[in-house]
Amino acid sequence: MNAKKKSAKSVVAVSGPTNVLIVGVGGQGVIMVSKILARLSQMQGLQVKQSEVHGMAKRGGSVFSHIRFGEEVWSPTIPMGEADVVLGLEWAEGLRWLRYLKPGSGTFISDTKRIVPPFSCRDRHHDALHGYAHHTVAEIVKQVPSAYAPNATGMAIELGNERVANTILLGVLSTVMDFPAEDWLQVLPEFVPPKTLETNLKAFEAGRHWTTQPPVPEVQEQAVPQPQAPMRRQVSLEITGEWCKSCDICVKMCPERCLALDDHQIVELVKPNACTGCRVCEWLCPDFVIAVHVDVVPLEAVSADTTTEVRI
Numbered sequence: 001m002n003a004k005k006k007s008a009k010s011v012v013a014v015s016g017p018t019n020v021l022i023v024g025v026g027g028q029g030v031i032m033v034s035k036i037l038a039r040l041s042q043m044q045g046l047q048v049k050q051s052e053v054h055g056m057a058k059r060g061g062s063v064f065s066h067i068r069f070g071e072e073v074w075s076p077t078i079p080m081g082e083a084d085v086v087l088g089l090e091w092a093e094g095l096r097w098l099r100y101l102k103p104g105s106g107t108f109i110s111d112t113k114r115i116v117p118p119f120s121c122r123d124r125h126h127d128a129l130h131g132y133a134h135h136t137v138a139e140i141v142k143q144v145p146s147a148y149a150p151n152a153t154g155m156a157i158e159l160g161n162e163r164v165a166n167t168i169l170l171g172v173l174s175t176v177m178d179f180p181a182e183d184w185l186q187v188l189p190e191f192v193p194p195k196t197l198e199t200n201l202k203a204f205e206a207g208r209h210w211t212t213q214p215p216v217p218e219v220q221e222q223a224v225p226q227p228q229a230p231m232r233r234q235v236s237l238e239i240t241g242e243w244c245k246s247c248d249i250c251v252k253m254c255p256e257r258c259l260a261l262d263d264h265q266i267v268e269l270v271k272p273n274a275c276t277g278c279r280v281c282e283w284l285c286p287d288f289v290i291a292v293h294v295d296v297v298p299l300e301a302v303s304a305d306t307t308t309e310v311r312i
């Protein structure tokens, strides 16, 4: 699901500083996005103040950055209810900071990507409900003056690199700010790795383009049909070994102790039959190494192990 609700005006404040609050979880690039915005503001000859909290980048913790720019800026932190834009790189983090959005004129931009923290998922059974924010995108869009909620991570995957989701959101942000598009394109190469520049430029354009497309009507959630016997779940773990930084988080946090580091310190699935497909490893890995796929397949198509590993 993605959605948008446009304001007719640019969000740049007419008087006083413009306030942009960028939030997400560790590893998503909150600081990179805020540095790009700060650099752009400097290019316009504006004063910029930035304050940030980070340090949980390896553990999926909350990260946020306040950016304030204008003719004169005195304080580096945005008061509650004064943010012209809240930019969420993760859905629940975006919602958590919504109280900072300026009532009546603020713009909420967020990826609909959900990174569910492990302690919201204490029930170890298959398909157990978790305590993560349950608001739908449509409910949030209705509540705020202006909103853009693309499935940025899904778009980034289509571009071939999940990590450029933040640049897609930057492209969306660029359409609500007064800075010239050429300035954004000039600054972007300073902050992204050279080998990903081409994909980042495509991602930036994809974000801008997305804002011009008609909103996708909300699809009513339908009851998932129960599989007829003899069907059963088949879980597969897709592991991109070359991205693994051997941090051990997934190994320690897997509720069923299914994972281990191999001789090269790369994660591997060692107890396939114990894996429930709970996705905790996928949610927690700061480097997007693990993707959990759950399919319902005919019983005869299930492999000997209920969970299989696909190593990339």
Ligand code: SF4
Pocket: 253, 254, 255, 256, 257, 258, 259, 274, 275, 276, 277, 278, 279, 280, 281, 282, 292
């Ligand atoms: S390997 Fe991943 S999906 Fe399987 S039980 Fe462990 S945390 Fe859950």
Ligand code: SF4
Pocket: 243, 244, 245, 246, 247, 248, 249, 250, 251, 266, 267, 284, 285, 286, 287, 288, 289, 290
């Ligand atoms: S796969 Fe596991 S060990 Fe490797 S980076 Fe991700 S969380 Fe760390």
